[in-house]
Amino acid sequence: MSNGKEQAFVSAVQERSHQLYRIAMGYLHSAQDAEDAVSDAIESAWKNLKRIRSNDAIPAYLIRCTINSAKTELRRKRYTEPLEPYQESLVAHDPGNPISDYFSELREKDQLLLILKYQENLREAEIASVLHVPRGTVSSRLSRLLDRLREELKKEESGNA
Amino acid sequence: MPEQKLKDFLHQNMSEPPKDFDEQVHLHLARLVAKEEPKMKRASGFIIVFALILALGMATALAAFNEDVNQLLYRIWPQAAQALKPVNLSCESQGIRMEVVSATLNGSETLVTLTMQDLEGDRVDETMDLFDSAILQLPYDGSGTCMQTGYDPETKTASFAVYMKFNMDERPAEGDKVSFRVSRFISNKRTQTVDLTPLIPGEITEAEFMPVPDIRGWSGSPASDRRDAATEIARNLMVLNTNNSLEIPVVDGVTLTGVGIVDGSLHIQIRYADILHTDNHGFLTLSDKSENSYEESTKIQEIGSVSWFGENHDSWEEYIFDEYPEDLSQIVLQGEFTTAAPAVEGDWYVTFPLSVIKTDS
Numbered sequence: 061m062s063n064g065k066e067q068a069f070v071s072a073v074q075e076r077s078h079q080l081y082r083i084a085m086g087y088l089h090s091a092q093d094a095e096d097a098v099s100d101a102i103e104s105a106w107k108n109l110k111r112i113r114s115n116d117a118i119p120a121y122l123i124r125c126t127i128n129s130a131k132t133e134l135r136r137k138r139y140t141e142p143l144e145p146y147q148e149s150l151v152a153h154d155p156g157n158p159i160s161d162y163f164s165e166l167r168e169k170d171q172l173l174l175i176l177k178y179q180e181n182l183r184e185a186e187i188a189s190v191l192h193v194p195r196g197t198v199s200s201r202l203s204r205l206l207d208r209l210r211e212e213l214k215k216e217e218s219g220n221a
Numbered sequence: 222m223p224e225q226k227l228k229d230f231l232h233q234n235m236s237e238p239p240k241d242f243d244e245q246v247h248l249h250l251a252r253l254v255a256k257e258e259p260k261m262k263r264a265s266g267f268i269i270v271f272a273l274i275l276a277l278g279m280a281t282a283l284a285a286f287n288e289d290v291n292q293l294l295y296r297i298w299p300q301a302a303q304a305l306k307p308v309n310l311s312c313e314s315q316g317i318r319m320e321v322v323s324a325t326l327n328g329s330e331t332l333v334t335l336t337m338q339d340l341e342g343d344r345v346d347e348t349m350d351l352f353d354s355a356i357l358q359l360p361y362d363g364s365g366t367c368m369q370t371g372y373d374p375e376t377k378t379a380s381f382a383v384y385m386k387f388n389m390d391e392r393p394a395e396g397d398k399v400s401f402r403v404s405r406f407i408s409n410k411r412t413q414t415v416d417l418t419p420l421i422p423g424e425i426t427e428a429e430f431m432p433v434p435d436i437r438g439w440s441g442s443p444a445s446d447r448r449d450a451a452t453e454i455a456r457n458l459m460v461l462n463t464n465n466s467l468e469i470p471v472v473d474g475v476t477l478t479g480v481g482i483v484d485g486s487l488h489i490q491i492r493y494a495d496i497l498h499t500d501n502h503g504f505l506t507l508s509d510k511s512e513n514s515y516e517e518s519t520k521i522q523e524i525g526s527v528s529w530f531g532e533n534h535d536s537w538e539e540y541i542f543d544e545y546p547e548d549l550s551q552i553v554l555q556g557e558f559t560t561a562a563p564a565v566e567g568d569w570y571v572t573f574p575l576s577v578i579k580t581d582s
Contacts, residue, residue: 074247077242077246078237091236095239152234163230175231209227
C-alpha cells in the first residue's frame with residue numbers, strides 16, 4: 061500500500077468492521093442485509109477517501125456511511141416488504157424489561173446515540189462527528205437520556221415495591 | 222448504575238457478525254485495494270511450445286524434488302510444475318516463520334491468509350511492508366494485492382491477506398496448488414512531522430552550487446504531460462554543492478544537508494539514507510510566519526524538487542522555492558518524513574492447495 065491514508069482506511073475497517081455490522085444490524089435486523097450495508101459503506105468511504113480530512117476522521121466517516129447505507133436499505137424495504145413491529149427499534153424490544161421498554165420508546169436518533177456511547181464506547185467527540193452535531197449537544201442529550209432512564213427505573217422500582 | 226444497566230442490555234441484545242464476516246471484509250477490502258493499485262506480480266504464464274516430450278518426462282520426475290528443475294518445467298508446462306510442487310504450509314528463514322492459515326477459492330477469486338512470526342526479535346510489527354517482493358504463483362493470468370491485516374504484539378505475529386482475481390475463462394480450480402513467496406520486507410515504519418525551522422542556519426546566503434548529478438526523479442511543474450520539458454529543466458538545474466553539506470540530523474535516516482540561495486531561488490537539500498532498503502521518503506512545506514495562510518499553489522513554482530542517488534543508495538533531494546519571504550527570518554519549514562528499519566531479506570516460500578468457499582456475494 062503506497063499511501064498512509066489507504067493504510068489507515070484498511071486498519072480502520074479491520075478494527076471497526078464488527079462495530080459497523082452491529083450498527084447496521086440495529087437498523088436492518090437481517091444478517092445478509094447488514095453485511096451488504098457494511099460492504100456498501102466500506103465501498104462508499106473508500107471512494108471518498110480523498111475527501112476525508114484526516115486519518116483520525118476515517119472511523120467516524122465509516123460509521124456515518126454505514127448508517128446511511130442501512131437507512132437507504134431500510135427505506136427500500138419499507139416500500140417492498142412488511143416490517144415486524146420490533147424492527148422499528150434499533151434493538152429488539154423485550155416487553156416487560158424496563159430498560160428495553162425505555163429504549164424502544166426513544167427516537168431512533170437517541171437510540172443511536174446510546175448505542176454509540178454505551179455499546180460501541182465511542183468518545184463524545186467521535187459521536188459528534190458521526191451525528192454531525194456539536195459535542196455539547198451530544199453531552200446534553202446523553203445527560204437528558206440518562207436522567208429519563210433513572211426516572212423510569214425509579215418508577216419501576218416503586219411499582220414493584 | 223443506569224449506565225451499567227444500559228450497557229448490559231445493549232451488550233446482550235446487539236447482534237455479532239457471523240463467522241465468515243471477517244473473511245468477507247478482508248476479501249472486499251482486498252478487491253478495493255487491488256482495483257486501486259494492483260501490486261502482486263502475476264506468475265509467468267507463457268508456454269514454450271516446442272518443448273521436447275522426452276525432456277518433459279524426465280523433468281516431471283525431477284520437478285517434484287528439485288526447485289530449479291521445477292522452475293524450468295514451469296516455463297514449459299506451468300500447470301504440471303505447479304501441481305508437482307510439494308505442499309509446505311509453513312517455512313522459516315532468518316528466524317522468521319511464515320505459515321498459511323487459509324487458502325480459499327471463490328469463483329474467480331482467491332483469498333489466502335497467512336502469518337509471519339518473528340521467533341528471534343522484533344523485526345515483525347504492525348507497519349510491515351512486503352516492499353513489492355510478494356509473489357503469488359499460480360499458472361493463470363490474474364492480478365491482485367497483498368495487505369497486512371493485523372499484528373499480535375504478544376506473539377510477534379503479523380497476519381496478511383493475499384487476494385487474486387483471475388480471468389473467468391482461465392482460473393484455478395479446487396485443489397490447485399498455489400505458491401507464495403516473500404523475499405524481503407521492511408518494518409518499524411514511522412511517519413513524523415518535524416519543525417525544521419530551528420535547524421535552518423541563522424543567515425541564508427548565496428551558496429556554492431553544482432550541476433545535478435544523475436537525475437533520479439523530479440516533481441513540480443511543468444505538468445506531467447510535459448515530462449520531457451520538465452526533465453530538461455531539471456537537467457539544467459544547479460543544486461547545492463554536496464561537498465559542503467551541513468549534515469544536520471533531522472530524524473533517524475533523514476539529514477538536512479543544505480539551505481541556500483542559488484540563482485535567486487531558495488534551495489533546501491535533504492538526504493534520505495539507503496532508500497532501496499528502507500523506503501525512507503518525505504516532503505517539505507515552506508510557509509511564511511507573517512502570513513496567516515500559505516497557498517499551496519505558491520509554494521513551488523516552475524521548479525519543484527529534484528533527486529539523485531548518492532553513495533550507499535542514499536537519495537539526495539533538493540526542494541527549490543521560487544517564491545519565499547523577503548525576510549528569510551520569517552520562514553517556517555516543516556517536513557513530514559516516513560522512515561523504516563533496513564529491509565529484512567530472506568526466503569519465505571509456501572505451497573498449498575486451494576479449497577472452495579461458497580458465498581452468496
